[in-house]
Amino acid sequence: xxxxxxxxxxxxxxxTVGTEVxxxxxxxxxxxxxxxxxxxxIAGIAVRRPDRDRGxxxxxxxxxxxxxxxxxxxxxxxxxxxxxxxxxxxxxxxxDALRAGKSVVTAxxxxxxxxxxxxxxAAADGDTDLYYEAAVAGAIPLLRPLRESLHGDRVxxxxxxxxxxTNYILSKMDSTGAGFGEALDExxxxxxxxxxxxxxxxxxDAAAKAAILASLGFHTRVTAADVYRVGITDVTAADVxxxxEMGCTVKLLCIAERRTDPDGTDSVSARVxxxxxxxxxxxxxxxxxxxxVFVEAEAAGQLMFYxxxxxxxxxxxxxxxxxxxxxxxxxxxxxxxxDSAYANLRIRPMGEIExxxxxxxxxxDRAGVLATVATVFAEHGVxxxxxxxxxxxxGGEALLVIxxxxxxxxxxxxxxxxxxxxxxxxxxxxxxxxxxxxxx
Amino acid sequence: xxxxxxxxxxxxxxxTVGTEVxxxxxxxxxxxxxxxxxxxxIAGIAVRRPDRDRGxxxxxxxxxxxxxxxxxxxxxxxxxxxxxxxxxxxxxxxxDALRAGKSVVTAxxxxxxxxxxxxxxAAADGDTDLYYEAAVAGAIPLLRPLRESLHGDRVxxxxxxxxxxTNYILSKMDSTGAGFGEALDExxxxxxxxxxxxxxxxxxDAAAKAAILASLGFHTRVTAADVYRVGITDVTAADVxxxxEMGCTVKLLCIAERRTDPDGTDSVSARVxxxxxxxxxxxxxxxxxxxxVFVEAEAAGQLMFYxxxxxxxxxxxxxxxxxxxxxxxxxxxxxxxxDSAYANLRIRPMGEIExxxxxxxxxxDRAGVLATVATVFAEHGVxxxxxxxxxxxxGGEALLVIxxxxxxxxxxxxxxxxxxxxxxxxxxxxxxxxxxxxxx
Numbered sequence: 001x002x003x004x005x006x007x008x009x010x011x012x013x014x015x016t017v018g019t020e021v022x023x024x025x026x027x028x029x030x031x032x033x034x035x036x037x038x039x040x041x042i043a044g045i046a047v048r049r050p051d052r053d054r055g056x057x058x059x060x061x062x063x064x065x066x067x068x069x070x071x072x073x074x075x076x077x078x079x080x081x082x083x084x085x086x087x088x089x090x091x092x093x094x095x096d097a098l099r100a101g102k103s104v105v106t107a108x109x110x111x112x113x114x115x116x117x118x119x120x121x122a123a124a125d126g127d128t129d130l131y132y133e134a135a136v137a138g139a140i141p142l143l144r145p146l147r148e149s150l151h152g153d154r155v156x157x158x159x160x161x162x163x164x165x166t167n168y169i170l171s172k173m174d175s176t177g178a179g180f181g182e183a184l185d186e187x188x189x190x191x192x193x194x195x196x197x198x199x200x201x202x203x204x205d206a207a208a209k210a211a212i213l214a215s216l217g218f219h220t221r222v223t224a225a226d227v228y229r230v231g232i233t234d235v236t237a238a239d240v241x242x243x244x245e246m247g248c249t250v251k252l253l254c255i256a257e258r259r260t261d262p263d264g265t266d267s268v269s270a271r272v273x274x275x276x277x278x279x280x281x282x283x284x285x286x287x288x289x290x291x292x293v294f295v296e297a298e299a300a301g302q303l304m305f306y307x308x309x310x311x312x313x314x315x316x317x318x319x320x321x322x323x324x325x326x327x328x329x330x331x332x333x334x335x336x337x338x339d340s341a342y343a344n345l346r347i348r349p350m351g352e353i354e355x356x357x358x359x360x361x362x363x364x365d366r367a368g369v370l371a372t373v374a375t376v377f378a379e380h381g382v383x384x385x386x387x388x389x390x391x392x393x394x395g396g397e398a399l400l401v402i403x404x405x406x407x408x409x410x411x412x413x414x415x416x417x418x419x420x421x422x423x424x425x426x427x428x429x430x431x432x433x434x435x436x437x438x439x440x
Numbered sequence: 441x442x443x444x445x446x447x448x449x450x451x452x453x454x455x456t457v458g459t460e461v462x463x464x465x466x467x468x469x470x471x472x473x474x475x476x477x478x479x480x481x482i483a484g485i486a487v488r489r490p491d492r493d494r495g496x497x498x499x500x501x502x503x504x505x506x507x508x509x510x511x512x513x514x515x516x517x518x519x520x521x522x523x524x525x526x527x528x529x530x531x532x533x534x535x536d537a538l539r540a541g542k543s544v545v546t547a548x549x550x551x552x553x554x555x556x557x558x559x560x561x562a563a564a565d566g567d568t569d570l571y572y573e574a575a576v577a578g579a580i581p582l583l584r585p586l587r588e589s590l591h592g593d594r595v596x597x598x599x600x601x602x603x604x605x606t607n608y609i610l611s612k613m614d615s616t617g618a619g620f621g622e623a624l625d626e627x628x629x630x631x632x633x634x635x636x637x638x639x640x641x642x643x644x645d646a647a648a649k650a651a652i653l654a655s656l657g658f659h660t661r662v663t664a665a666d667v668y669r670v671g672i673t674d675v676t677a678a679d680v681x682x683x684x685e686m687g688c689t690v691k692l693l694c695i696a697e698r699r700t701d702p703d704g705t706d707s708v709s710a711r712v713x714x715x716x717x718x719x720x721x722x723x724x725x726x727x728x729x730x731x732x733v734f735v736e737a738e739a740a741g742q743l744m745f746y747x748x749x750x751x752x753x754x755x756x757x758x759x760x761x762x763x764x765x766x767x768x769x770x771x772x773x774x775x776x777x778x779d780s781a782y783a784n785l786r787i788r789p790m791g792e793i794e795x796x797x798x799x800x801x802x803x804x805d806r807a808g809v810l811a812t813v814a815t816v817f818a819e820h821g822v823x824x825x826x827x828x829x830x831x832x833x834x835g836g837e838a839l840l841v842i843x844x845x846x847x848x849x850x851x852x853x854x855x856x857x858x859x860x861x862x863x864x865x866x867x868x869x870x871x872x873x874x875x876x877x878x879x880x
Contacts, residue, residue: 024592024739034782035591035659133589139740141581141589149573149581151475152464152760219475282746285725299464299757300579303747306722307740317739320592334774342474 004038007327010077010102011045012068012093013084017107017134018045019057020316021081021323026058028320036327044071072097078330081319082106087114098122098130103326103335105319107134113208113224116215120339129335131322136209137162137291139314140307141321146216147339150297155217157296158256159435162209164289164309165200166232166252168192170240170274171287174249179237192289202231206254206272213293214256214270220343222256228271228350235274239430242360242401248276249284253435259348269348275435276358351410356385358403360429361419365391365398369424373400376422380415382407397426403434444478447767450517450542451485452508452533453524457547457574458485459497460756461521461763466498468760476767484511512537518770521759522546527554538562538570543766543775545759547574553648553664556655560779569775571762576649577602577731579754580747581761586656587779590737595657597736598696599875602649604729604749605640606672606692608632610680610714611727614689619677632729642671646694646712653733654696654710660783662696668711668790675714679870682800682841688716689724693875699788709788715875716798791850796825798843800869801859805831805838809864813840816862820855822847837866843874 009025011018025032025040033039042059046068054064065071072080072093080097084090085108094104094111099122106112112119112135123130133143137160146155161167165187172183184201187193199205207227214222232252243250256270277284282304286292291309296302308314329336363369370389377384388401404412420428449465451458465472465480473479482499486508494504505511512520512533520537524530525548534544534551539562546552552559552575563570573583577600586595601607605627612623624641627633639645647667654662672692683690696710717724722744726732731749736742748754769776803809810829817824828841844852860868 020739028592028594031594031659032592035780139593139737140743141585144584144589145581148765149584149758149761151764152468152472152762153579153757154468154471219471297579297757299460299753299760301748301751301754303580303745305743305745307743311741313739314741317593317737318589320739321589322592324591325588332774334772340475 004331006039006041007036007078007330008041008043008076009323010043010071010074010080012072012080012082012090014045014047014054015083016312017083017315017319020312021083021319022057022059024316024320032324035324036331038327038331040323040327043074043077046071068093072102073100077102079103079105079323079326081323082108083319084108085110087111091115091118094119095122098126098128101126101128103129103330105131105322105326107132107315107319109135109205109208109212113211115223116212116339117221120341123338127335129326129329130339131326131336133322134315134318136212137293137305138307138309138311139317140291140293140305140309142293142305143216145305146213146295150295150300153297153299155295155297156258158213158217158293159283160209160213160254160291160293161251161283161286162254162291162293162309163200163206163252164291165193165197166206167286167291168289169201170232170235170250170252173235173237173240177237177241180233180235201233203229203252203272206252210254210256210270210272213254214268215341216339217256217295218258218268218343218345219340220268220345221341222268222270222347226270226347228273230273232274236430239432242358242430243276245401246276246358246403248278248434250274250432251277251283253277255435257353258345265346266343267346267348269350269353271350271353273433275433277436281436351408353409354406355409355412356404356406356434357412357416358401358430358432358434359416359419361400361402362426362429363398363400364424364426365396369398370400372422372424373419376418377404377415380411380418382411382415399429444771446479446481447476447518447770448481448483448516449763450483450511450514450520452512452520452522454485454487454494455523456752457523457755457759460752461523461759462497462499464756464760472764475764476771478767478771480763480767483514483517486511508533512542513540517542519543519545519763519766521763522548523759524548525550527551531555531558534559535562538566538568541566541568543569543770545571545762545766547572547755547759549575549645549648549652553651555663556652556779557661560781563778567775569766569769570779571766571776573762574755574758576652577733577745578747578749578751579757580731580733580745580749582733582745583652583656585745586653586735590735590740593737593739595735595737596698598653598657598733599723600649600653600694600731600733601691601723601726602694602731602733602749603640603646603692604731605633605637606646607726607731608729609641610672610675610690610692613675613677613680617677617681620673620675641673643669643692643712646692650694650696650710650712653694654708655781656779657696657735658698658708658783658785659780660708660785661781662708662710662787666710666787668713670713672714676870679872682798682870683716685841686716686798686843688718688874690714690872691717691723693717695875697793698785705786706783707786707788709790709793711790711793713873715873717876721876791848793849794846795849795852796844796846796874797852797856798870798872798874799856799859801840801842802866802869803838803840804864804866805836809838810840812862812864813859816858817844817855820851820858822851822855839869
């Protein structure tokens with residue numbers, strides 16, 4: 001293989017992921033050179049505090065700079081690797097880099113979910129590569145398969161567990177019966193949850209990934225704003241127990257669906273919310289902080305991708321894979337598979353999406369209650385799959401546990417509102433969506 | 441997107457997979473055109489009997505020809521899709537096509553496992569693409585992730601269930617307690633096993649896939665001849681029961697490992713054999729005819745890919761994905777990621793590989809037997825993890841169930857031979873390798 005001038009990298013950010021990227025670039029140098037056909041060299045690393053001691057890192061101190069803009073603009077920089085995150089200034093840096101024809105590798109899911117269009121346009125202007133395998137599900141090779149391997153097929157549904165923090169919390173609640181707060185505390189202690197866990201537990205992180213997966217899977221543009229989002233902060237130990245009762249477990253799911261509407265046109269939807277899924281579902285067994293994405297395609301059938309969804313090393317592995325890809329493309333004077341968003345599909349709002357609900361009601365324990373409740377469902381065109389009634393002995397109260405058939409989410413929500421307003425209903429104890437075929 | 445002249449396909453073979461490929465090319469035509477930036481058209485389909493009625497297929501009869509050589513040579517053919525299988529004449533057709541600069545998409549695992557080197561060289565000569573995602577694990581996007589996504593990482597181990605027929609048979613034996621013959625008969629009835637199941641049940645199919653996975657994962661050449669192979673025909677109901685006893689299930693595993701030898705050089709090994717794995721292992725839950733491949737890499741950690749490993753539609757999905765990839769490459773006047781076999785690693789023979797054995801011995805039920813048996817293990821430098829002794833009452837016989845620690849396979853095999861020659865050993869009832877960490 002003919003040796004060539006080194007390809008020069010500008011690395012933006014040197015946190016957990018950046019540090020691992022630099023370490024791997026050093027450790028795997030020979031293999032990377034062989035795979036690319038040219039060596040890689042680091043032109044500079046942009047950080048907030050260049051003079052901070054990074055003793056462990058195998059790079060000379062003078063490579064660190066606080067001038068990201070200047071580093072990106074440097075004529076000798078071929079590839080810009082962004083592991084800073086956030087919308088700005090990351091977007092401006094990457095747009096400049098792409099327009100200047102530099103290849104970009106980024107793990108910035110928030111930016112991609114917000115504005116892939118701008119980045120993709122800049123990449124087209126510069127006739128260069130924009131790769132971001134690390135933005136979703138860490139090291140799990142997922143975007144490339146969706147972008148390329150399944151290009152000859154029609155993806156119909158993507159169901160994923162794409163946030164390790166919430167999966168760790170829900171797994172704990174399931175295995176120990178703990179409440180949300182207790183499980184969150186443990187996750188924080190063990191470093192699975194950040195000091196401010198909002199982005200994870202409120203589902204923002206998963207929603208960003210849902211937007212990226214839906215865009216790639218369905219060849220259309222879906223942004224975070226298009227994603228219906230509910231986090232796990234309201235999931236109670238009672239919800240988890242109720243799930244167990246029906247052979248299910250509770251997961252925070254990211255679900256992207258393609259549907260052909262009655263008028264023959266296709267539309268897509270993307271949503272993130274807690275849901276009960278049968279323990280027999282391949283995703284039910286995904287525990288702790290692991291991620292897994294279940295893809296259904298017309299010809300391929302059911303596929304599942306499983307692995308570590310976060311962490312410095314796994315994420316860095318995905319970043320390195322992209323670096324090798326764009327570096328090889330540069331060496332061969334070409335660019336890789338661009339995002340295709342040709343489909344321009346309508347985004348279906350949550351109210352139109354057909355889901356199933358699991359509803360627990362504290363009701364007065366007297367004759368006719370079930371009839372009254374059943375009538376409310378009927379009035380909203382929601383059909384009931386199962387009802388379980390448990391007398392509670394004290395205070396003439398009973399618990400009604402209802403699982404519905406599939407119905408438009410809007411109809412289900414208004415049914416719950418109507419139930420809440422019945423005077424025989426003391427309280428709506430729990431409401432959760434159900435995904436997958438349940439036994440009962 | 442600028443429309444272009446159609447890219448012309450020569451399809452070699454029109455069996456289960458070929459038929460699905462043709463159907464998908466027709467059904468997905470508009471999407472494929474949008475994704476490629478140019479339409480695809482079928483120049484011809486080479487089959488043994490061109491005049492056979494293929495009524496259902498949406499292609500004009502005159503496209504069928506028995507002259508594969510002529511079709512491949514046609515100047516207007518851009519892409520050759522081979523779904524015939526077998527070494528010859530497939531190899532000659534593909535070598536001609538590649539040398540002539542035509543892109544090749546093939547699902548021919550036997551040929552790739554035997555002689556990827558020749559095909560890769562021809563692809564280099566023609567500066568064109570050789571893609572074969574469909575050759576391993578049907579629709580599961582696996583080769584592209586290994587070739588590209590994990591290029592920045594170091595794959596250490598690949599463990600897979602890559603043959604649906606044998607997995608169906610072993611799953612049946614596990615769930616019903618049936619013997620091999622009975623389970624095979626059922627698999628045949630249900631169409632999971634071919635009339636002549638040799639290639640599947642003797643592990644030849646899995647060995648071919650092992651060679652391909654090892655080559656891609658470790659960037660070196662491994663051929664089917666390098667793969668140690670044992671099929672499942674000798675797996676008995678007793679073996680499966682014994683596995684259950686220790687919380688395991690029996691799977692036909694394909695295992696490719698990279699190891700750094702004491703002298704600092706790396707070597708690789710590839711093997712296919714039945715093994716007991718703990719039910720807690722992600723692969724243990726892979727039932728029926730499904731495939732799954734478990735990949736371990738230094739930075740990425742543990743990844744698993746799961747899906748339908750065979751069948752017309754899933755395999756066709758992988759073929760179509762490759763067709764889109766090579767078609768786009770042609771449209772952009774480039775070629776994709778070539779195989780890299782730069783590593784040239786030594787192939788480690790089975791005898792050197794460290795494994796663990798589960799051994800059941802019918803022994804005379806008298807004092808000192810265990811001591812004698814233990815001495816044999818010690819003499820061969822094999823250390824025992826657990827021994828279970830069961831008196832059998834009748835005829836003064838006992839059953840000794842031994843699980844060893846890891847030891848070179850050669851040492852374990854000679855231990856078994858030595859045990860068989862002891863006169864206190866009535867017979868070696870069962871011997872099977874054990875993979876993964878077992879509880880006891």
